[in-house]
Amino acid sequence: MTPATLVDVQELEKNFPLSGGGNYLALKGIDLEIRKGEFISLIGHSGCGKSTLLNMIAGLDLPTGGTVLVDGETVKRPGPDKMVVFQNYSLLPWLTVEQNIALAIDEVYPGLAARERTALIQEHIDMVGLGHAGHKLPRELSGGMRQRVAIARALAIKPKLLLLDEPFGALDALTRGNLQEKLMQICNEHQLTAVMVTHDVDEAVLLSDRIVCLTNGPGSKIGNILEVDIPRPRQRMTVVHHPSYYSLRSEIIYFLNRQKRVKQWQAKPHKVQAAHGLEKVNLDLGFIPLAACAPLAIAEAKGFFAKHGLDQVHLVRETSWRGVTDGFLDGTLDAALMPSGMPVWMTAGGHGGTPTPIVTALTISRNGNEVTLAKRLAEQGVNSVDDYRAWLQSHNREPHTLGIVHPASMHNLLLRYWLAASGIDPDRDVHLQTLPPAQMLADLKDGSIDGYCIGEPWNLRASREGHGVPIVGDLEIWNGHPGKVLGVREAWALAYPNTHVALTKALLEACQFCADPAHWDEMAELLADRRYLGMKKELISFGARKGSKGEFAPHGEPHHLFFGRGVNRPSRTEHLWILTQLARWAEIPFPRNYVEILERICNISVFSTAARELGLDDVSYQRGAIELFDGRPFDGNDPISYLNHVSVHRDFSVAEIPLGVPRPLAA
Amino acid sequence: MTTSSAPTTSRGDRTPPTGLALWWKNNRKLIVPPILGIGGFLLFWQLSASLGLTKLAGPLSLFTEERTRELLFYPFFDRGGLDKGLFLHSMSSLSRVALGYTLAAIVGIAAGIAVGLNKGLDRAFDPLFQFLRMVAPLAWVPIALVLFQNNQPAAIFVIFIISIWPILINTAEGVRQIPQDYRNVALVLQMSSGRFFTKVLIPSALLYIFTGLRISIGLAWLAIIAAEIVMPGTPGIGFFIWDAYQNSYVSDIVLGVVWIGAIGLILDRLMAWLQQRISPGQ
Numbered sequence: 045m046t047p048a049t050l051v052d053v054q055e056l057e058k059n060f061p062l063s064g065g066g067n068y069l070a071l072k073g074i075d076l077e078i079r080k081g082e083f084i085s086l087i088g089h090s091g092c093g094k095s096t097l098l099n100m101i102a103g104l105d106l107p108t109g110g111t112v113l114v115d116g117e118t119v120k121r122p123g124p125d126k127m128v129v130f131q132n133y134s135l136l137p138w139l140t141v142e143q144n145i146a147l148a149i150d151e152v153y154p155g156l157a158a159r160e161r162t163a164l165i166q167e168h169i170d171m172v173g174l175g176h177a178g179h180k181l182p183r184e185l186s187g188g189m190r191q192r193v194a195i196a197r198a199l200a201i202k203p204k205l206l207l208l209d210e211p212f213g214a215l216d217a218l219t220r221g222n223l224q225e226k227l228m229q230i231c232n233e234h235q236l237t238a239v240m241v242t243h244d245v246d247e248a249v250l251l252s253d254r255i256v257c258l259t260n261g262p263g264s265k266i267g268n269i270l271e272v273d274i275p276r277p278r279q280r281m282t283v284v285h286h287p288s289y290y291s292l293r294s295e296i297i298y299f300l301n302r303q304k305r306v307k308q309w310q311a312k313p314h315k316v317q318a319a320h321g322l323e324k325v326n327l328d329l330g331f332i333p334l335a336a337c338a339p340l341a342i343a344e345a346k347g348f349f350a351k352h353g354l355d356q357v358h359l360v361r362e363t364s365w366r367g368v369t370d371g372f373l374d375g376t377l378d379a380a381l382m383p384s385g386m387p388v389w390m391t392a393g394g395h396g397g398t399p400t401p402i403v404t405a406l407t408i409s410r411n412g413n414e415v416t417l418a419k420r421l422a423e424q425g426v427n428s429v430d431d432y433r434a435w436l437q438s439h440n441r442e443p444h445t446l447g448i449v450h451p452a453s454m455h456n457l458l459l460r461y462w463l464a465a466s467g468i469d470p471d472r473d474v475h476l477q478t479l480p481p482a483q484m485l486a487d488l489k490d491g492s493i494d495g496y497c498i499g500e501p502w503n504l505r506a507s508r509e510g511h512g513v514p515i516v517g518d519l520e521i522w523n524g525h526p527g528k529v530l531g532v533r534e535a536w537a538l539a540y541p542n543t544h545v546a547l548t549k550a551l552l553e554a555c556q557f558c559a560d561p562a563h564w565d566e567m568a569e570l571l572a573d574r575r576y577l578g579m580k581k582e583l584i585s586f587g588a589r590k591g592s593k594g595e596f597a598p599h600g601e602p603h604h605l606f607f608g609r610g611v612n613r614p615s616r617t618e619h620l621w622i623l624t625q626l627a628r629w630a631e632i633p634f635p636r637n638y639v640e641i642l643e644r645i646c647n648i649s650v651f652s653t654a655a656r657e658l659g660l661d662d663v664s665y666q667r668g669a670i671e672l673f674d675g676r677p678f679d680g681n682d683p684i685s686y687l688n689h690v691s692v693h694r695d696f697s698v699a700e701i702p703l704g705v706p707r708p709l710a711a
Numbered sequence: 712m713t714t715s716s717a718p719t720t721s722r723g724d725r726t727p728p729t730g731l732a733l734w735w736k737n738n739r740k741l742i743v744p745p746i747l748g749i750g751g752f753l754l755f756w757q758l759s760a761s762l763g764l765t766k767l768a769g770p771l772s773l774f775t776e777e778r779t780r781e782l783l784f785y786p787f788f789d790r791g792g793l794d795k796g797l798f799l800h801s802m803s804s805l806s807r808v809a810l811g812y813t814l815a816a817i818v819g820i821a822a823g824i825a826v827g828l829n830k831g832l833d834r835a836f837d838p839l840f841q842f843l844r845m846v847a848p849l850a851w852v853p854i855a856l857v858l859f860q861n862n863q864p865a866a867i868f869v870i871f872i873i874s875i876w877p878i879l880i881n882t883a884e885g886v887r888q889i890p891q892d893y894r895n896v897a898l899v900l901q902m903s904s905g906r907f908f909t910k911v912l913i914p915s916a917l918l919y920i921f922t923g924l925r926i927s928i929g930l931a932w933l934a935i936i937a938a939e940i941v942m943p944g945t946p947g948i949g950f951f952i953w954d955a956y957q958n959s960y961v962s963d964i965v966l967g968v969v970w971i972g973a974i975g976l977i978l979d980r981l982m983a984w985l986q987q988r989i990s991p992g993q
Contacts, residue, residue, distance in 0.1 A: 104895060104898060121901075122898045122901070123901050124900050124901060127899060130892055130895065132892060134895060136896070136910075136914065138914045138915075138917075147900070147910060148900055151900040151901065151902055151906070152900070201900075
């Protein structure tokens with residue numbers, strides 16, 4: 045505990061006895077340090093125990109485990125040094141505004157002279173702007189005014205710590221906004237330390253220095269702590285323009301949605317159901333809305349899952365790849381469509397947690413990505429990467445941001461490779477930011493990003509809607525690069541080997557279906573449905589684009605490869621290329637045990653079994669070196685020397701990634 | 712169908728009512744029905760008495776019987792002993808009520824707070840309270856007489872024991888119903904129990920306490936009549952009625968009943984007014 049720490053919550057646990065016997069574990073393992081002068085928000089779904097946590101800091105409720113220290117002393121009872129502002133104001137209705145405030149003052153400063161007492165009361169009534177209402181009874185005041193009185197009452201006794209329990213929850217939006225500004229101003233002026241419970245995301249971002257997100261109960265814990273780096277004083281109308289605002293906001297919303305999804309998932313029975321000789325036939329399959337999810341949609345619509353015995357496959361639409369990662373980490377997803385870089389990324393611990401081995405037995409799509417630059421750049425004559433480099437040099441005063449969907453996606457790696465090979469440092473000359481696809485289009489429209497690299501339909505949409513111009517396609521960077529793969533946890537694959545084969549078969553058959561241009565129209569129609577992409581059919585295309593305004597894919601080749609020789613079989617060389625690129629940009633350390641990692645990631649035997657049982661030719665493994673547009677070969681024999689010789693790279697490290705012994709999922 | 716000409720023709724005919732006419736227009740719906748109701752009832756009563764359907768004297772007998780008219784118009788005379796005007800009888804009754812009721816209020820509020828604050832006490836005594844409150848006023852009279860061996864304290868005891876239950880039960884409920892928010896405020900401010908009592912508990916439970924007091928004043932008044940009727944020899948309105956009955960002064964009984972009703976109503980209104988005065992803001 046540092047001297048600046050005011051509140052120190054250690055290993056806090058709260059167990060409520062239930063009326064019908066037993067206990068409800070509300071909170072578990074809460075650790076939180078709050079510095080003096082800090083404003084903390086506690087956010088989470090109803091019933092996650094955020095008010096319980098606040099009450100325990102206040103001393104209104106005592107923990108069943110762990111301690112709360114305020115100023116180094118264990119909280120055993122409530123006290124005026126930890127003043128609480130309650131959601132329903134808690135004014136005494138038979139006392140006037142002045143008397144309500146006086147009640148608190150008299151308790152804390154019993155010997156105060158009458159004149160000072162009056163002055164103190166008046167000062168705080170004025171502070172919250174209620175100078176004219178001192179003699180009124182609470183029932184004569186509006187909700188917002190009552191809450192202001194409650195705040196004045198709390199501040200009048202100069203607490204060390206101000207605790208607010210959804211203080212503005214019951215107010216209308218306008219009043220809430222005004223009160224938020226007032227509270228912020230008072231907190232700034234008096235250097236108050238405050239903890240606020242809220243479920244309003246914008247309120248949390250506006251007011252807080254840090255936002256503590258609590259997971260759902262039972263046994264809620266701190267899921268995430270976000271630092272709000274928006275400088276003070278803040279204004280409600282201007283914070284929204286701060287670059288961090290929307291990312292913080294979407295981070296919290298993502299967190300809350302994730303909690304909701306986990307809750308919904310937990311509400312349903314998840315007993316492993318075995319049938320048809322398969323270990324598990326009830327599968328939750330994650331995807332995000334992109335044209336490359338077509339094989340999943342087709343497998344569902346055309347009954348390929350059921351054909352191979354998987355009669356209870358449920359497609360789970362995530363809004364970002366992060367949802368897929370988290371779904372794997374918390375076990376709510378059985379398998380997912382994922383960017384081809386994600387298996388190595390998660391296996392090497394790129395998500396920031398323990399390395400989680402992921403297995404892929406099928407490459408679902410290749411190609412399908414493009415780099416789009418904003419229309420305003422095209423209007424200034426930026427039509428090639430050389431133009432862009434020159435344009436960046438002439439506009440080096442402003443920050444330049446390019447959007448990617450995920451650090452482990454091919455979009456990031458291809459974009460970086462392309463920029464670096466063209467003399468643009470992807471970290472120094474521009475800034476690459478992870479954004480959800482829909483957000484990218486909005487950002488491109490309002491000019492906060494220069495462009496992005498993403499899969500369809502987002503490039504076609506940008507050009508059709510006139511916000512962006514495609515500048516380079518992946519066919520020109522690396523024709524035939526792996527796009528999306530089928531990923532499962534290694535432990536899952538070991539526990540359900542026959543299910544894994546069946547899933548691979550179903551999707552491989554769907555890939556074959558999707559590769560036929562005769563089916564593209566039907567696929568576009570299917571994907572246009574709300575369950576998948578939820579956008580106009582015309583915006584979803586799989587083939588070469590020609591004739592339309594943003595004419596592209598100059599080689600006239602199919603834009604998405606779903607099936608064919610060498611298309612679907614997982615390739616260790618490709619995953620090694622991804623591994624070296626991720627290390628090159630310091631997303632992960634380069635694993636010294638890369639051979640073991642690749643061995644465990646690429647499950648060729650499952651693919652071969654699936655292909656053989658479908659009667660498809662076991663397509664040969666591409667042994668040749670990978671060659672990208674710059675003509676630099678990558679053969680995978682000496683990745684470290686390759687890394688040392690690429691012109692632009694970050695300071696990468698080489699480290700052993702401990703994966704442990706492969707172990708099947710416990711039933 | 713032409714609608715355009717209608718407003719201009721009708722406007723001139725109606726002058727808006729003013730003064731008394733306006734008052735009458737606004738209030739007639741409140742005044743006419745009770746007059747009709749009470750008048751009808753009195754008429755029915757008088758008719759049935761005049762036609763000999765019942766032995767009970769009709770309302771007009773208050774004026775026609777000389778004895779009764781005297782009692783009606785001269786309530787303040789005192790010829791010594793039990794021969795007094797109705798006002799004096801009533802005052803005797805009221806003073807008994809005041810004593811018993813005050814005792815009941817003090818004990819009832821104190822016990823109610825104790826029971827409301829303490830769950831253990833509540834569980835221990837609640838069945839007893841619920842049981843005792845169901846005992847009828849008259850049933851208490853013999854017990855009171857055995858206990859006190861004397862009419863005067865026995866009558867006061869009956870009033871006390873009848874009127875304490877609503878006060879006690881309502882006070883306890885009022886204390887139990889103090890919102891957790893108010894308790895939290897007291898907790899956070901670390902109020903002493905004395906301050907909590909005066910600043911939070913009493914004001915918060917006041918509405919309930921007054922509800923109990925108001926119910927009890929009615930009960931106390933009911934009880935006194937019962938007590939006095941079975942404990943003759945003491946001046947009081949109950950005795951007056953019993954005495955009139957013994958002497959077959961039927962119209963006197965009617966007059967006594969009218970007094971009882973009127974005083975009961977006044978007491979209730981008085982409590983209602985006090986309640987309004989003392990606990991505003993709720």
